[in-house]
Amino acid sequence: MPTYTITGRRALRGRIRPAAAKNSTLPLLAATLLCQGPCRLRDAPRLADVDTSLALLRAVGADVRRDGGDVCTRPADAVCGDIPDHLAGAMRSSVFYLAPLLFRAGYVRLPLPGGCRLGPRPVDIHLAGLAAMGADITFEGIAVTLRRSGPLRGVDFTLRLPSVGATMTLLMAACAAEGRTVLRGAAREPEIADMVRFLRACGARITGEDTSVLTIDGGRPLGGAVHRPLPDRIAAATYAAAVTAAGGDVEICGCDPAIYDAFLRFLAETGAEVRRDGDRVRIARDPAVPLRGGADLTADAWPAFATDTAPLAAAVLLTAQGESRIRDALFANRFACAAGFAAMGAACEAKGRRLTIQGGAALHGAHVTAPDLRGGAALAVAALAAEGQTVLVDCGHIKRGYEDLAGELRELGAGILQPSP
């Protein structure tokens, strides 16, 4: 199992540029299946989930290759709608293939999607929207199959909650559907606007991005596009958390601070110095001065505090003075990393969606296991603030979402050894 060995209490210094966002790139790769022309995604991140997506695209018949840092796709003559079990089970993002394969192949069979075990992750909104557009849905064992007998048709559909994934699915379906679709209660995360920019560059007619009502005039053939996915705001928040926990002075460049504003405001509240300048943010923290705790955070849909940054905030708050509370309104099991925090000497308790942190902990190195992607990154951040050596096991989770977290942190001065194969 891949392992990081982290020696804490070393200040971080330097400059870092986040790679393109996983949560933009993965749905964009699926959306290329809608296109009748070639697509190029600039500087697509080298992540395990991107590799799985490329394998999935090839498995259904798409022509896709890496060209340096870019990923290039060409329209395939024919695609099949069968998503192999092992690829569906390797990542949550297999769900993004429902709409494009239903459109292109006329059917899609999706076995149970994998991904982080953050609690129940139903796909009912994806399915309800696609059913309203004309899909016939059948369940068999752990797989769901969708078929269409004619073209998908535009609808006026209200999402029962602003699911990011379902908004992506229904945006893609609406571009393929005949007539106008209005999506109400849509997610507003920056990755949705990034998908809209890509689809528009391909020729789609969409209005309303950044609002909760998206209007799509579908049925137009989509060409290809060259697109640079949005920078990764969660990776940016991870570096910001790391320097706040460990101390030092780091500039995070190439990522608009507005897309992780809630996290930067939280760090400033803890006492970190946060200076913004265009698409750069400089974070400085004197490790001799204790951080301020007392935070009361609720992670929820955009523009609230991002759920993916909740474990990172927790890692920062472990040593801060005062009791803090974090609640995750989206996922029931966001704080599985609490066991690792406790092993490092933190006084914290996870109860369902809530994490309570007593604060003021003198963290020490320990042997801990990454429970999921962001929980694993949060344990790495906590280890940077701990006295002694931490062994973090199962960093395979981390490689699903960070190109080289160990190498990047080491470049900034952290004592962190590369995962062994």
Ligand code: EPU
């Ligand atoms: N939900 C439903 N029914 C649905 C869809 C969602 O009940 O049909 C619920 C979920 O169970 C959850 C809530 O809605 O309680 C929000 O889920 P959402 O669909 O918004 O999340 P997602 O699309 O599954 C994406 C990211 C997550 C990120 C969330 C929230 C990708 C690949 N994943 O997941 O990122 O936490 O949005 O912003 O885009 C990660 O990067 O580690 C990660 C988990």
